[in-house]
Every structure is written in structure tokens, then in C-alpha cells.
Amino acid sequence: MKHNKWLTAPLAAGLSAALLSGCGTEQGGGAAGSGDNVRVGMSDEVLATDPAAGYDPGSWLLFNNVFQSLLSFPKGTTEPQPEAAENCAFAGGSKVYTCTLREGLKFSNGNPLTSKDVKFSFDRALKIADPAGPAPLLSSIASIETPDDLTVVFRLKTPDATFPSKIASGAGSIVDHREYDGNGLRTDGKAVGSGPYKLDSISDTEAVFSVNADYRGSAKPQNGGVTLKLYNGDRAALSKALAADDVDVAYRGLNADDIAALEATADDKGIEVVQGTSAEVQHLVFNVKDPVVGKLGVRQAIAHLVDREALVQDVYKSTATPLYSIVPAGIAGHNTAFFDTYGSPDAAKAKKALRKAGITDKVKLTLWSTPSRYGPSTDQELKAIAGQLNRSGLFEADVKSVEYEQYEKDIEAGKYGVYVKGWVPDYPDADNFTAPFFGEGNVLGNNYTNATISGSLLPKTAAAADRAGTGQDFGRLQDLVAEELPLLPLWQGKQYAVAREGVTGLDWTLDASTVFRFWEIKKG
Numbered sequence: 001m002k003h004n005k006w007l008t009a010p011l012a013a014g015l016s017a018a019l020l021s022g023c024g025t026e027q028g029g030g031a032a033g034s035g036d037n038v039r040v041g042m043s044d045e046v047l048a049t050d051p052a053a054g055y056d057p058g059s060w061l062l063f064n065n066v067f068q069s070l071l072s073f074p075k076g077t078t079e080p081q082p083e084a085a086e087n088c089a090f091a092g093g094s095k096v097y098t099c100t101l102r103e104g105l106k107f108s109n110g111n112p113l114t115s116k117d118v119k120f121s122f123d124r125a126l127k128i129a130d131p132a133g134p135a136p137l138l139s140s141i142a143s144i145e146t147p148d149d150l151t152v153v154f155r156l157k158t159p160d161a162t163f164p165s166k167i168a169s170g171a172g173s174i175v176d177h178r179e180y181d182g183n184g185l186r187t188d189g190k191a192v193g194s195g196p197y198k199l200d201s202i203s204d205t206e207a208v209f210s211v212n213a214d215y216r217g218s219a220k221p222q223n224g225g226v227t228l229k230l231y232n233g234d235r236a237a238l239s240k241a242l243a244a245d246d247v248d249v250a251y252r253g254l255n256a257d258d259i260a261a262l263e264a265t266a267d268d269k270g271i272e273v274v275q276g277t278s279a280e281v282q283h284l285v286f287n288v289k290d291p292v293v294g295k296l297g298v299r300q301a302i303a304h305l306v307d308r309e310a311l312v313q314d315v316y317k318s319t320a321t322p323l324y325s326i327v328p329a330g331i332a333g334h335n336t337a338f339f340d341t342y343g344s345p346d347a348a349k350a351k352k353a354l355r356k357a358g359i360t361d362k363v364k365l366t367l368w369s370t371p372s373r374y375g376p377s378t379d380q381e382l383k384a385i386a387g388q389l390n391r392s393g394l395f396e397a398d399v400k401s402v403e404y405e406q407y408e409k410d411i412e413a414g415k416y417g418v419y420v421k422g423w424v425p426d427y428p429d430a431d432n433f434t435a436p437f438f439g440e441g442n443v444l445g446n447n448y449t450n451a452t453i454s455g456s457l458l459p460k461t462a463a464a465a466d467r468a469g470t471g472q473d474f475g476r477l478q479d480l481v482a483e484e485l486p487l488l489p490l491w492q493g494k495q496y497a498v499a500r501e502g503v504t505g506l507d508w509t510l511d512a513s514t515v516f517r518f519w520e521i522k523k524g
Contacts, residue, residue: 035223036523038503039246043231043238043253046207049191049199050180051173052125053133057252057424057514058230060170065209065226065518067193068217069172070099070118070152071164073513075520078331078428080168083217084113084194086150094159094465101150106214107176108198115146120177122154128185134171136441137426159463165427196221196519205230209518222505222522235376242271242498248523249506250498251516256317256377259496272503276495276510279328281433282320282374282422284367284385284488289447290417292365297357299485302418303342304350305392306385312491315381320491325478326433328492330512332467333430333474337482338489347392354394365389365397368419373404378420381490411445421487428512430474431462438481448486453477 044061048054051063064072072083082088088099105113122144129135140160145153156163166172179192191199196219197209207228211221229246231238235253242250254262263273284306286293293299308322321329324339342349354363367382382399389395402410410416421444425432436443438453457477461470481487495510508520 035221037225037227038223038248038518038521038523039227039229040249040251040518040521041229041231041238041241041247041253042251043233043235045230045232046202046228047132049189049202050186051121051134051170051175052128053130053185054170055132055134060514061228061516062191062199062207063170063173063193064195064515065197066191066195066199067170067173067175068105068113068195068215069168069170069174070101071168071172072218073168073428073515074218075508075517076511078512080164080427081218083168084118084174088164090161090465094161094163094463095156097154097156097163099152099154101152102216103150105194105216107179107192107194108212108214109176109179109192110214111176111178113174113176113194114149115152116149117177118152118174119144119146120180120182121174122172124175124180124182125171127183130185134169134426137166137169137171140166158459161465161467162427162429162431162462165429165432169427171426195219197226204232219517219519221519223518226518226521242500243269245500248500248503249521254496254498255375256315256319259319259498260317262498270501272499272501274497274499274506274510276497276507277330277512278493278495278510279331279425279428279433279512279514280423280493280495281323281326281328282420282490282493283326283444284490285419285421285444285446286448286486286488287414287417287419287446288486289414292363293417295357295359296485297353297359298363298365299488300342300353301350301363301394302389303338303485303488304346304353305389305394306488306490307345307388308490310388311381311384315377315384316491319496320493323489323492326437326481326487326489327430327474327478328433331428331430331433333471333478335475335478337475337478341479341482345388347394350392350394362394362396365395365418366416367397367399368407368410368416369399369401370404370407370420371401373407374420374422382420414445414447420490425512425514428514429467430470431458434458434474434477435462437487438477444487446486448484450480450484453480 044058046058047056048059068084070085071080085099086102140156142157143155176192196215198212200208210225238253239258241247312320324336327334369378369382371378379401386397389397439458461473464470497506503523505520505522509517
């Protein structure tokens, strides 16, 4: 499975099984969208305008603002709430999920949105199964029924209490069945949804959004529209655009040095650096079949030597925080398994781990990096890790860097022993930080399997309707991963956006759901 939700760089820039009650039918747009237009710049590309194809952060930003999902993540929460739906509820032991739509929903072209469109959207994504699309998130769907225009019934293959979170993400975007081909992707670059904004135009450098007056939902746009300026990976150009007043907001792409400099001079420049929470993470991944790091003692020695505090301070200028488990802080089920198991950096313990494994010579090791995907600081970070290992006198480590396309091919071919991977969550639940890595279709490509995790803990936690009650099982899972070391968590990102004077509301766009809410931003 090709997965595009990998972290590009640190962002510089429990579910209820009972009835989820809606807030009543209310109309966004109108007077609520009468503010000034806002110019937002980001370095990410928007790789798709069709929800059946996009699985990257830039595309999901578009989807979250142009399309409605049955549920969404309101500001400041990781629990999905009704959006296009009036209410949703589980039955049948988390295997049957029924939603009732709001009345009077319309697409931006004026067409009514009914249960037929919902079924069409999910069936279409699954049928097309684009390799760069979100179909894997919907794979638990067995069938969809629409007994009337307002009712949708999902029958799932297996109990899946995370299903509401999955369909609250960009994967749940609802499209107009009259406007989209059920068998193929849209190729004209247009998007027709029922969300708070309409996509008026898009090019390689700019996407223009206006407020959708026909929108009915919980969002209340605080601006008259958004122009999204795209800098396509050119972080320097984004920084210059902010300095030249070409954008009101810089989001996703300013590097750690830019953020540090801007924070130091914010008052003089008439800008504000807004920091939010994030569930984006980065790991050092070990190929457990590699002749060197396939030995547990080598992996344990590395775990005893890596100094996360130094990495986030020296390389990332504190725009990230140390991560000591696979489930990040702020997500229910998080623990500190790796700190509990390995503690602070300790060369003596590292040496003991190697000697116990019968290793007496220096361990020769190559760390693989790809800054073209994970940002310009990645090479610097891995060189810092190599330095930490080498200063212990136990390793002879170096760093090699390749372009992302070759990097992925080499990982798939098993050519790398140690490499870096980042992760942008699809939905803010511990399941999304564990199932993709340790369940079927391991996206890390590191040949690691654990029967207890894949055969027992993951199915059990997925079926648990009380998400707050999964803590013990997720804790055991994290402890097992810390013991067996198929990867080493490094850091958890912070989200940043930089705004010019007079722009407000960014605090409500930067949280663990990773939903960048255009409608919360106000200018003037």
C-alpha cells in the first residue's frame, strides 16, 4: 500500500458508542462569512482535488474545507461530532453504524445531498482504490444501505470502534454522484462539495476558495474567502513571502531556524507566531532482518544512546518535543514505554547490551535519510544521531541521503538497516499510530511482526467502543514494542502558523486532529 501521510517535517508553520447528537441544522456562510479575504501560504503541494485520490496533508487541507463528512473534529477535541449527519450510533457490537443526515443539505452547485451521495462516495473510493488514495481507511466496510434519503447504514466486516474517526477524516468526504464518475478519478481539477468553502480555481501556485452560501453545518466562516498560495516545497520562498507581506498567514513549511528568528523579532515585524499541539511523529526504523540491526542487542544499544533532548534542541530549535513511545502525548493511551525501559542516554548500558549479544567490535552502521520528503533538517538530525553513537566508542556510524522515490524503493527491497520515517495521523486515536505499523500491510517496511499485537491487541482495541477503556491494552502494546525495538520514537512535532498583525483565530486551527480550519481565521 502506498501511503502518503508521512510527515514532511516538523510543522513550522474516546469515541462514544451512544447516540452522537447534532447541534441542529444551522447555516454557515452568509453574514458569518462577511470578513476580509485571507491569504495563506504553505510549502506543501495539493496533490489531489478528488477525495478518492488524495492522501497527503495538502490535499486533506482542501478536502476538510470544501467537502463535508458525516462527522468532523470540532476545534479543540479529538472526539468526532456530527457534521453532515444529525446523529450517528453504533449497534451490533461496533459492527453496524447508522447515521441520519441533516435535512436540507446541498452541494455548492445547488444539488441536494442525500444518503445516495454518501453511499456513492464510499463505494467509489473503495472501487477506485487509488494507490495514493484513502481506500485502506475504509476497508472495514462490508456494505452500505440507504433505507431512505436521510439514513445511511454501514455494515462492517469486523468490529471497528474507530470507524467514526476514520469517516470524520478526509477519507469521509462526500461528493455529488451527478458530478463524479463512480469508476474513475476526476481529472479537470475541480471539486464540488457541501463544505463551508467552494474551490473557485486551482493552479500549481494558488488555490482560491470562497464561502459556500449553501453550506449547512457547524462551521461559521469568519472570513470572506481564502487564497491558498502554494510554494511547492520551497521553504525559503514561503519565508520571503511572509516578510514581503504577500501572505497573511504562513502555515506548514517554515523551518526551525525561521521559527526561532521570527519568534525573536515578532514584535518588531508586526507578526505573531502561534504554536499549537500536534500528533505528528518521527521514528528511527529498524529492519529486523538486517544482518546488523536485526540483532536486538544492537537496537538496544542504540536506544540507550540516542539523546532526544539534544536533537530537538540543537537540530529543531525546540519546535518539537522528545517522544518516548509510539502513541504521542495528547492521544488517549499514550505512555512513556521507551523512557521507562531505557531511561536517559547511558553508554555503559549500551555497552552491556552489546556484550550480552556477544558483540565486542565497533558496530558499523549506515543511517539512511531523505530530506526531500522529511525536510532539510533530516540529514542534520541523522548526522547528530550518528555522532551520538560514535562518541560512545561502540559504533562507527555514517549517514547517506537519497531522494524520496529511490528511498522508498530501497526500503521495499530491504536494502536499508536503519532509516527515518515520519507519520501524519489520519485520525487522532491510538489505533492510527499502531495498526498501520504493526497490523496487516505494515507501512514501515521493516519486516516486523508480533502475533500478540496483530492477533490480539489490535483487534481487541479496535472493537472497544469505549476508547478511554483501551488504555491498558495500548499500554501493553507500547511496552512490547519498546522491548522488541522494531523502531525508536524520536520526536513529536509542534504546529506553528505565523500571522501578520490583525489576523486572529489560528489558535483554533492547530490541534491534534490536524484539521486546518479556514473558517476560524479572521482578518481585520
